[in-house]
Amino acid sequence: MALVYDPFLHVAEAAGMRAARKALLEQATGRVIEVGAGTGLNVPHFPRKTRELILVEPEPPMRRRLERRLRRSGRQAVIVDARAEQLPFADRSVDTVVSTLVLCTVDRPDRALAEIARVLRPGGQLLFIEHVRADSPALAWWQDRLLGPWRRFACGCRCNRATVELMRACGFEVEASRASWRAMPPIVRPLMSGRAQLRGSVHG
Numbered sequence: 001m002a003l004v005y006d007p008f009l010h011v012a013e014a015a016g017m018r019a020a021r022k023a024l025l026e027q028a029t030g031r032v033i034e035v036g037a038g039t040g041l042n043v044p045h046f047p048r049k050t051r052e053l054i055l056v057e058p059e060p061p062m063r064r065r066l067e068r069r070l071r072r073s074g075r076q077a078v079i080v081d082a083r084a085e086q087l088p089f090a091d092r093s094v095d096t097v098v099s100t101l102v103l104c105t106v107d108r109p110d111r112a113l114a115e116i117a118r119v120l121r122p123g124g125q126l127l128f129i130e131h132v133r134a135d136s137p138a139l140a141w142w143q144d145r146l147l148g149p150w151r152r153f154a155c156g157c158r159c160n161r162a163t164v165e166l167m168r169a170c171g172f173e174v175e176a177s178r179a180s181w182r183a184m185p186p187i188v189r190p191l192m193s194g195r196a197q198l199r200g201s202v203h204g
């Protein structure tokens with residue numbers, strides 16, 4: 001997966017995902033933690049003014065590529081080996097959590113969201129781009145049908161996961177817009193991009 005990840009996404013990055021990452025990450029402030037940082041495609045887009053940047057990635061081959069990209073970028077950041085379901089950070093210690101194309105893959109997204117909620121400061125934000133279950137019943141049917149093969153092909157990715165609904169069920173208020181992951185297979189094209197904040201903590 002790590003070997004083919006960047007080449008596989010190359011066209012889709014150029015077709016809009018790179019711009020979407022940049023627009024999202026411009027909103028990152030303070031102490032920032034990215035979960036599932038992968039090969040580091042977000043690294044160039046974090047604002048220089050962020051106080052601290054921590055990149056969390058559990059898979060060693062992904063982490064090696066992340067280390068290389070971070071070195072080449074000249075950015076200051078710390079790479080941490082951890083899973084989103086068990087973040088090694090204190091309660092209420094993080095201003096911004098970033099998750100792009102990750103909550104589809106984690107085994108227990110409810111636990112990951114509970115951990116994100118735990119580490120966020122009051123008023124803190126989760127910035128995300130996730131591919132999600134389609135609104136269109138026909139496409140959702142295909143997502144259900146192709147879940148198994150896609151999951152094997154894409155290292156555990158669930159193409160039919162209703163991630164934004166799950167965020168809401170886990171206590172987040174979500175402001176998000178729909179987009180399309182252009183140049184990708186239709187079952188992963190429906191995207192949601194935006195900000196989630198814990199209900200009741202929006203104004204800190």
Ligand SMILES: C[S@@+](CC[C@H](N)C(=O)[O-])C[C@H]1O[C@@H](n2cnc3c(N)ncnc32)[C@H](O)[C@@H]1O
Pocket residue numbers: 035036037038039040041042056057058059062082083084085099100101102105106107
């Ligand atoms: C599809 S890649 C996305 C990588 C990167 N965020 C991006 O936008 O290109 C999913 C990443 O999530 C990582 N991952 C898988 N399970 C995870 C978990 N439980 N906690 C954190 N990261 C996880 C994978 O190792 C992989 O790097």
